[in-house]
Amino acid sequence: MAKLTAGIATSHVPAIGAAIDLGKTEEDYWKPVFDGYRWTREWQKEQAPDVVILVFNDHASAFDMNIIPTFAIGCAEEFQPADEGWGPRPVPKVEGHPDLAWHIAQSCILDEMDMTIINQMDVDHGLTVPLSLIYDQPKAWPVKVIPLAVNVVTYPPPTGNRCWVLGEAIARAVESFPEDLNVQIWGTGGMSHQLQGPRAGLINAEFDQAFLDDLTADPERLRYLAHKEYLVESGSEGIEMVMWLIMRGALGKNVRELHRHYHVPASNTAVGHIVLEKE
Template sequence: MAKIIGGIGTSHAPSLAYAYDHGKQSDPDWKPVFDTYGQAKQWLAEARPDVIIAFYNDHLNRFFFDAYPTFALGIGDQHPIADEGWGRRPFPALPGHPQLAIHLAESLVSDEFDLTICQEIEIDHGILSPLPLLTDARWPAPIIPVEINVIQAPLPTPARCFKLGQAIRRAVASFPSDLRVVVMGTGGLSHQLSGQRFGHLNPDWDVEFMNRLVDEPGELSRITLKELMVRGGVESVEVIMWLAMRGALSPQVTRVLQYSYSPMLTGYGLLVMDDHGL
């Protein structure tokens, strides 16, 4: 039987990718970020996952406004790197895990989640901003991408995303092979990149959100999209992908690492949790 052994919540700001690609690891402004991701990278290496299920959103690279799915699942044996307008980053394609991915698709549809099933899916910075910081671009395990719409209204509610994570936990538990699975949710934290509140940050809310995600995720999932936008900024609704990740974990988890930092336009966050299946 497959089991979920832990979860990671992480920002996916493009600035993380820029800093990694341009060797900013020792820059005074970036060193605290890279040092903290180094701790998470060590945790991931010691966890030895066989598969990583990554909740993220596509930034109009695989999907566009004419047909943007609420939830999509990549089931291919590999996932190429998207060209986001300035050339593909020099990384190998992400390996997939078709056997588990197809099992997830069948289980989720039976659980009344209507998915877009993608035989091919290109991965953009929704996964590729944080992943090299956690792996040094040596992909530690196959990746199953689960796309969640945070781009075009109507968006799925936080509660629906949390329930999606719970359904994925049930699906993983029913997979017949022994696999160690890590779940990852990307996006956020507080930021707004448009309108009169351009540049809005709320570091206090970022900390509160992560604390409640660990300790009271069910209650947190009942927050509305409007409240998320008011407290964290319009684009901070990306944290619904963290809620999907948390839904895939046990009710009781162990907080391994928590970090938040708001130096520029985006609140960065990193959260690592052990799942002992309690």
């Protein structure tokens, strides 16, 4: 049977992707950001997952105001890097795992979770930057990826509890898949940041660190954190952190924190990263 073994959470700042693509990772400004991922890169070589369920949000690349799915699972054979206005990132195409993706979709829908099934979708920096942070610049990604897009752009986004419950449903789906697979789930986005208005540039390190603490120490608090609190404390884009709760819900009650990294600033945002192992 397939086994869900670990979870990774990370910011997906687009400028991080540009720094990798342009060879700037050793520059004074960017080096502290990337140094925090060195441990995870080595650990990931040992883990060698077969599939990553990668939770991210689209930034008007695959979806627009005409179609706004709350949860959309990619079931295609492959996904191309999106053109976000300056051409696609120079990264490999993303290879999917249709059999597991369709199984998760079916299992979650029959488990009373409303999922949108996507068979064609270009993926933007929300998905490709996390892959680059963990796998650098390979000719082909060494893992198959199931994209799970979450609406955190247009109000109303899902609640933290709804994300957590979806994570639990995904875990049940993975564990009922008959093929022997090592599966990880990643949550991406955040941490605190605001890109527009009078509070543009807002970073709340205290809120971010408390969020990282409670992923292991008190996840129940995070399940019921209100949308308004995300907005007030972490800026208009801080709501992306609810996607981390899909990852956390999938890992079950007991987890072990293996690694943590937090750095400010990276293109006027806070970069957060954590690695959790299922016990």
